[in-house]
Amino acid sequence: MEAALALGIGILTASGLWLLFRPRTFQVVLGLALLSYAVNLFILAAGRLRTDAPPIVGKDAVDPALYVDPVPQALVLTAIVISFSTTALLLVVLLASRGLTGTDHVDGEEDDQ
């Protein structure tokens, strides 16, 4: 499972980075979205991978070995919400830029080549 997750994070990061350096604004937005998926998976991995272990701890005396670390899951939730909303905001700015400059190039003007 480690290999699958590592491969997934790697592919998402690579695709995200490639898209991030493209000249079209929409590609940049997609690149940032892919990168944020990669980062979210990475945070999850920071809490060590466990299967069939609940993150919620009961009130009684518990054996921590039976549970998975709940903190990274809480962090991922926060990170998802934040990156989702900032991406949405970026989309609005993208549309405004398209409307004001008449092009979807990230610099607001086409290269002269």
Place this chain on the structure above:
Amino acid sequence: MSGWMQHLVIAPILLPMIVSAVLLVFDDRRRKLKRVVSLGTTALLVAISALLIWQVNGFDGESGGNPQVYLLGNWSAPFGIVLVADRLSALMVLLTSVLGFTALFYAIARWDRAGPRFHVLFLLLLAGVNGAFLTGDIFNLFVFFEVLLAASYGLVLHGTGAERTKASLHYITINIATSLLFLIGVAMIYALTGTLNMADLATSIPLVPDEDLMLLEAGAAILGVAFLVKAGIWPLNFWLPRTYAAAAPPVAAIFAVLTKVGIYIILRLSSLLFGESSGGAAGFANEFLMWAGFATMLFGTLGILATRKLTGVAGHYIMVSSGTLLAAIGMGGETLMAALLFYLASSTLAVSALYLIIEPVQRNADEEDMVVGMAEPVFDDEYTGAVEENESEIGVVIPGTIAILGGGFIFCTLLLAGLPPLSGFIAKFGMIDALIREVEISTDAWVMIALIILSGLGTLISLTRAGIDLLWTPAKDSPASLSVIEVAPIAVLLSACLALMLFAGPIYLYMEGTASALADRMGYIEAVRFAPRAGEVAP
């Protein structure tokens, strides 16, 4: 200490956030109400942060201060999120409040009409910045960073126009990407230490085994890049002058403190997590910070000399200031740290005043058709679509515009270039004094001294040139109008710098106390670890 004083720590975050939410329900036609409420809020913030400084400085004023810890939700330290106000945090919060008050005051003259919901975004920005200064938890820091960034995206766009939209597209993209780096760094540090609380991290980092040390340092470095981009370090700062120049003047004036958020975090984390007693990771990245700081100073100075627009000069000056601070952080040492904090306060106030004074100075020159040195056609339309609605100026139009603008401009120049007798000089003198106090002065120290003096010279040349171009022009007709509302905040900022000079003694003592508390760090760690929960008695 009991009762309401106990909740003083959270007030600088809660107050602007609540007022901002309330103002959202009023629409923009209730302009007067919004102005009164938001200005009142920022004034209250100044009072609160002054009180906070008085509270954390300790009543004896001697020892390591009296750090205030606020346990959110009454969870004890490493488990819940804490807010910590020590001398450094309180100082930064006061600086933010003063800048917030003056920038908002200035905006009332006309800029807040340039677009919708200015006051809401502005207060939200203040809440985010104060939160970043006060939090004692690195993930909570991320959340406050996002709050302040989200508000700053809106503020950069304030007034719209093609130039602002293009600049903010870059600004937003860069900041989202660095936020992702921030998260990667936080995740790596959490994976190795199992905690996100800063004080708890400080005690667990020395325990990290040697084989994991490289991973920890990689995590800290990735985390650091996120802050260094905010602080405007070379070569990650090309977005900065353009974004700040495109933003509306009061927005740029408050953005002067955003770079200092990055500096503050670097200062806090490097002293707390990688101080002298941090085992294998001690002194991590100090040398890198120093050289990167030198490079930033050099780049900023060249930028100041090369640019012919005043907003560009101010943007590059912010870089010089960041570079100086980062290099000084990298070099370390308590006396240098005290001078650094003094420089931080002085340069932030001065550059904010410069941003506010640029616009009336430019306007004056524009109206006399004497726009010299503004050859770049790209920027011709900079303020179109902004506030050209011809409403009558609010407040009394005062005579002697040129005299007031010129006086303020000279004052700013002296402050920024670090010439005596103003606070900029005291700060630079303090730094150089700290550097040559060693018996054997290292090459690094000489480089630093040379760069401090050179950057001051560059600033002086560039601002003098701009002043001659813009102010020493024959006044043909009546000079451009200038309202009291615009002059007052500039005067407040400059007199704050004057106060820094006049009360340099006690203020310097405070800075020295802050520096020794930073170097000692046990005061901070113990205050957090032994913070009593509500309803318990302190041990």
